[in-house]
Amino acid sequence: MDYEFGSLDFSDDSEEAVARRRGWIGAVQRGFREPRPNEEVVERWTGHYRTDAVNVSGAWLPDGAFGAGPMPVATYASFDKTLNAGRELLPLRMITDITTSASHRRRGLLRRLIEDDLADAVAQGVPLAALTASEATIYGRWGFGPATFNQTVELDTSTGFALRPYDDPGRVELIEPADAWPHVRAVFDTFHARQRGSVEWPSQYQDMLTGAFDFEAGGPDTKLRAAVHLDPRVADDVVDGFVVYSWGEDYTLKVAEMVALTPAAQLDLWSFLAETDRVQKVTFDLAHPDDPLRWALIDVERLKLKASRHFLWLRLLDVPRSLAARPWAADHTVVIDVDDPQGHAAGRFAITTRDGVAEVERTEQLADVALTAETLGTLYLSGVRVKDLHRAGRLSGTADAIGRFGAMADVDGPPYSLTGF
Numbered sequence: 001m002d003y004e005f006g007s008l009d010f011s012d013d014s015e016e017a018v019a020r021r022r023g024w025i026g027a028v029q030r031g032f033r034e035p036r037p038n039e040e041v042v043e044r045w046t047g048h049y050r051t052d053a054v055n056v057s058g059a060w061l062p063d064g065a066f067g068a069g070p071m072p073v074a075t076y077a078s079f080d081k082t083l084n085a086g087r088e089l090l091p092l093r094m095i096t097d098i099t100t101s102a103s104h105r106r107r108g109l110l111r112r113l114i115e116d117d118l119a120d121a122v123a124q125g126v127p128l129a130a131l132t133a134s135e136a137t138i139y140g141r142w143g144f145g146p147a148t149f150n151q152t153v154e155l156d157t158s159t160g161f162a163l164r165p166y167d168d169p170g171r172v173e174l175i176e177p178a179d180a181w182p183h184v185r186a187v188f189d190t191f192h193a194r195q196r197g198s199v200e201w202p203s204q205y206q207d208m209l210t211g212a213f214d215f216e217a218g219g220p221d222t223k224l225r226a227a228v229h230l231d232p233r234v235a236d237d238v239v240d241g242f243v244v245y246s247w248g249e250d251y252t253l254k255v256a257e258m259v260a261l262t263p264a265a266q267l268d269l270w271s272f273l274a275e276t277d278r279v280q281k282v283t284f285d286l287a288h289p290d291d292p293l294r295w296a297l298i299d300v301e302r303l304k305l306k307a308s309r310h311f312l313w314l315r316l317l318d319v320p321r322s323l324a325a326r327p328w329a330a331d332h333t334v335v336i337d338v339d340d341p342q343g344h345a346a347g348r349f350a351i352t353t354r355d356g357v358a359e360v361e362r363t364e365q366l367a368d369v370a371l372t373a374e375t376l377g378t379l380y381l382s383g384v385r386v387k388d389l390h391r392a393g394r395l396s397g398t399a400d401a402i403g404r405f406g407a408m409a410d411v412d413g414p415p416y417s418l419t420g421f
């Protein structure tokens, strides 16, 4: 089949462009098993994609072919925002809306769209690409490795729940999500500037976290609630944490988003949720791996880890620039040899670290450590240790070289991203 590959201009409001836009959004919804989009979904979606200057592409059946029309048989979108690499915020190509029609799967449509986009990112000087994956078996072949992992936790807040005493002079205030938004945004921006692994929010987060629009329901989310944490030691009206949540079945509070800038503020937000009248359980799908909650509980058994899943997948496109933007733990030199089927990260690189900063350059020297682009993506944020990947056969090198690379590359504290896209 001679598919027609192309992109859509979401700022074009001509009749034909609007029909193709509707068809494209309809195809994405179909691919993700969501209902057909209503007019408001299309409008909100269009607005966000304009704001974020999203590149929208796809494959269509050729004119005249049976089934041809404005609805594509494959969809793909990407846009550029930032990743906190640990020492710097780096431009990040964020990939989303990957679907192929069930009647055109496994004919290379995704391959063509993603490979074109990675080449475009390289041409634009974007050093890294990222996505979140529905299945863990798809993206390794394009050099993506899982780099952050989310944790679904469940807190039993039934009778007897208690935290140990902790030092927090702050207070929590329940306010309307729309009024909370400027504070939510400001807390997130501070968090994003500090937290290794954080990815900038796409524009639709404002709709999601204010309840203005829920893309799954196709209308406003009238059940959403928000609370903010204030630290009067700083100022009476400075917010240093927030939680956005809704009530679920059986007196469960389901946290949609929670960020605090201090451990005490984090504990105060958990405490606020747990002490809410009649609440039996609090759940959160994106808990920070270093959340202070467990060790603040009188009964540690009340916090259950229900699932841990790959979340942010990363792919290095510019190895020297990416590696120079992350932190390093020890002063050494190592030469790595990267195997990359698409070529962007392929070759040998000498990494020399001093005081936590690396100089990285291409080299002809013999390599100490060999690994794939996929493994480099997993190592990048230091969410997985070098020795663990080595034990799994994912890196090769002498024990000395692996030990040296680990001492350099494994830095303290887990990476964390709470941005879905």
Ligand SMILES: CC(C)(COP(=O)(O)OP(=O)(O)OC[C@H]1O[C@@H](n2cnc3c(N)ncnc32)[C@H](O)[C@@H]1OP(=O)(O)O)[C@@H](O)C(=O)NCCC(=O)NCCS
Residues within 6 Å of the ligand: 031, 032, 074, 098, 099, 100, 101, 104, 105, 106, 107, 108, 109, 110, 111, 112, 132, 133, 134, 135, 137, 138, 141
């Ligand atoms: C995932 C999906 C987009 C793949 O699209 P596609 O056009 O069939 O993919 P391609 O034909 O380009 O496949 C390219 C390669 O990926 C592999 N692949 C594709 N989908 C895969 C999957 N779900 N699991 C494992 N491998 C997969 C193919 O086998 C092929 O491998 P090879 O070239 O190394 O032999 C499509 O199956 C789909 O729409 N799924 C439902 C929506 C979804 O999950 N989207 C992904 C969101 S992250």
